Amino acid sequence: MRFPATFTALASHVHNSPRAAAPEDDSDDAVQTAVPDSDIVDEEDNDDNEDEEDNNEDSSTSVFNTATLSVETILGIPTATETHSSLPSSTDAEHFSSNPSNASKAYYAWIAAPVFFVVLLGIIGSWEFFFFQRRKKHAKPTATTTPSAVHLLVTFLAALLVSHVHARAVTLQSRFPPSFNRTPKEEPALPVSGVSPELPAVPEGLVLKRIVLGHGYQNYTCSGEGATAEATGALAVLYDAMALYPGQSPFSVSLEQFLGLTGPALLQTAVPLATAPNTRVDQSAEGASADPFPKAPVAPLDLSAAGVQPPLPYVGVHFFDAQKVPRFELTNGEKLLAAKLASQPAPSNATAGPNGEPAAPWLYIGDVGGSVCLTAGYRVETAGGTPHTCSGAGDDSSVYTAYYFLYGPPK
Structure with missing residues (x-):
């Protein structure tokens, strides 16, 4: 048997x-x-x-x-x-x-x-x-x-x-x-700066789709010595940070630690872009190359020095296209083609760049057509990113990090 x-x-x-x-x-x-x-x-x-x-x-x-x-x-x-x-x-x-x-x-x-x-x-x-x-x-x-x-x-x-x-x-x-x-996971709350007036509230009917941490360059141009630098775009690699927000996963950190991670990401990790040395007019001395984004597979963002484990996975890129439209393109097919709708200064205690560059403003951006699954976004908790003093005519770049809270309609 x-x-x-x-x-x-x-x-x-x-x-x-x-x-x-x-x-x-x-x-x-x-x-x-x-x-x-x-x-x-x-x-x-x-x-x-x-x-x-x-x-x-x-x-x-x-x-x-x-x-x-x-x-x-x-x-x-x-x-x-x-x-x-x-x-x-x-x-x-x-x-x-x-x-x-x-x-x-x-x-x-x-x-x-x-x-x-x-x-x-x-x-x-x-x-x-x-x-x-x-x-x-x-x-x-x-x-x-x-x-x-x-x-x-x-x-x-x-x-x-x-x-x-x-x-x-x-x-x-x-x-x-x-x-x-x-317990059911609550939707993460959009950070507020404490600077009046605050950015507009999230439009009714939208839900949070992504929290990504962007690390890259804010680009500027100078018309001459002493001139005011004008923004020309940005380049950044995006990493998925949703799992770190309190209550979202076993890897979540405290809210204070989460909001403060853009500083260590700026100062303790290398810019994840291909760079072209000695092409800028001031302290930065470098900027992104003509083909800046890393080739697959893209390494995750290691924040172990800030007490965060495991590394954040790569999820996409941020850049300005030929029409100067800011684009966020994610590896799962989601994308946001946007325009700036509102801005406010970063808090006074925000992390400055490696050469003392103040933090870039916080932004509210909205869809201009052509987006997929995403219709609005917020740039918050910025670190670094403002231009250097123009010492002559030419381009300038300033390294930055920021969180992007990306929203869209429910599925």
Whole structure:
């Protein structure tokens, strides 16, 4: 008689695991053979059966020991290392907003474990009922229909295995903040500068689609020495920062730390653009090249020096096109073609650039046509970005960072 197909497949999966492989010469028999194949149990076969049952007990124990090592693999639950290694890339999907989180997987496993337990016991019970009925029908009057030690051991090990799965799921769930596990996520609030007048409120009917951190250059031109620099555009690489906002993911930081990250990003990380040295008129001494954006795959933004882990994944670029229209183009196909609708000075305590350049103004921008899924945006929490003093005619660039809160209609 053989084990049910479900239990055999589970044991085979564990047996084939590279972490714990059983000996090849007897593993198949140990997993698949439960009782002799003969229909009538003779008393003279009892000694052989007892030896076979002892072997089965040892093999079943080995299967259980290896199975407990592979519970996460069987259920598809990430290990602690996998859970905290890095944020998923936004080039694959909209992480945290459209894909189940690792915490959710653990929570689902916590719910599914009792169901799995009941189903497994039902399968084992049906198998044993069928076997004992068949054995009772063909047994001699002196034969016993008492369940063998192997049957009892298999049932016990199955129950113990499922209990272990349930306990591991609860442990995994406990690694994540309760607020993230059980309470609905609130939409992040748009920062306010405290400078009057504030930027216009988010238009009614729009929802937050993205929070991205932009790192790059604000570009200017000088007509001559002592002239006022005029803005000519911007170039920036965009990184997904939504998961860091409080309450949005297991990687969230405090609101104070989140709002202050543009400063460390400006001063502690290199500009992620291809540059052309010695092409500017003042302290910057460099600017973006004619082909500025990095080639795929683009490295994430490492903010570990600011106490943030893991790095922020790349999600797109910001630039001004030939018609001087600011564009935000994301890797998932979303884009915003915009115009400046309102601005306000940055707070006085905003982070200055590496050469003392004050922070660029905060902006409210709106769609001018051609956008996809995005219709409005806000540039906030700026660091650096204003022009240098013009020392002559020519171009000027100033490194900057900022958060962009991007909005669009609900799906």
